[in-house]
Amino acid sequence: MRIIGGLHQRRIIRPPAGLPVRPTTDKAKEALFNVLQNVFDFDGIRVLDLFAGTGSISFEFASRGAAEVVAVENNLRCLRFMRQVKEQLALENLVCLKADVFRFLKHCHPAFDIVFADPPYDMENIKQLPDAIFSQKLLAENGWLIIEHSSAIVFDNHPKFVRKRNYSMVHFSFFE
Numbered sequence: 001m002r003i004i005g006g007l008h009q010r011r012i013i014r015p016p017a018g019l020p021v022r023p024t025t026d027k028a029k030e031a032l033f034n035v036l037q038n039v040f041d042f043d044g045i046r047v048l049d050l051f052a053g054t055g056s057i058s059f060e061f062a063s064r065g066a067a068e069v070v071a072v073e074n075n076l077r078c079l080r081f082m083r084q085v086k087e088q089l090a091l092e093n094l095v096c097l098k099a100d101v102f103r104f105l106k107h108c109h110p111a112f113d114i115v116f117a118d119p120p121y122d123m124e125n126i127k128q129l130p131d132a133i134f135s136q137k138l139l140a141e142n143g144w145l146i147i148e149h150s151s152a153i154v155f156d157n158h159p160k161f162v163r164k165r166n167y168s169m170v171h172f173s174f175f176e
Helices: 026-037 056-063 076-089 101-107 126-135
Strands: 046-050 068-073 094-098 112-117 139-149 161-167 170-175
Touching (some): 026 056, 026 139, 026 161, 026 170, 046 101, 056 068, 056 076, 056 094, 068 076, 101 126, 112 126, 126 139
Parallel strands (some): 046 068, 046 112, 068 094, 112 139
Antiparallel strands (some): 139 170, 161 170
């Protein structure tokens, strides 16, 4: 896994073996950030990364100068790894929290410019994520929700759905 842009561009990060994650591929991450950098000025934005896993997306936003990146992960081993990398790279703009995402969403109140969610592809209630986020008003004005998912999941009929991008086996659905 590597950081593609920003202060830590080209930095390779090696997560420990055996973490229960499926990191976003570098190709898909690069394509996603190409889309995002054409819409957002990363300096000063607030980002929420749900199901953060190895922290790949969080590290990318933090490296690119986001004012605050909140990474939420329930797995303690993943969280320890993210905190270790945060310290090594001195990412003061990154906050790593251990929490169940759906419980966290019920108590989270600040608005974020970007909410990124990469839930397990086989998670039963993945289709409830957009409503859980929009019901809590977690997006700032002109903010985006992006959900990474498999081809088996379709969000096209959700009222806030805007577009989908596919990069091989990785699918991103965008909501506004």
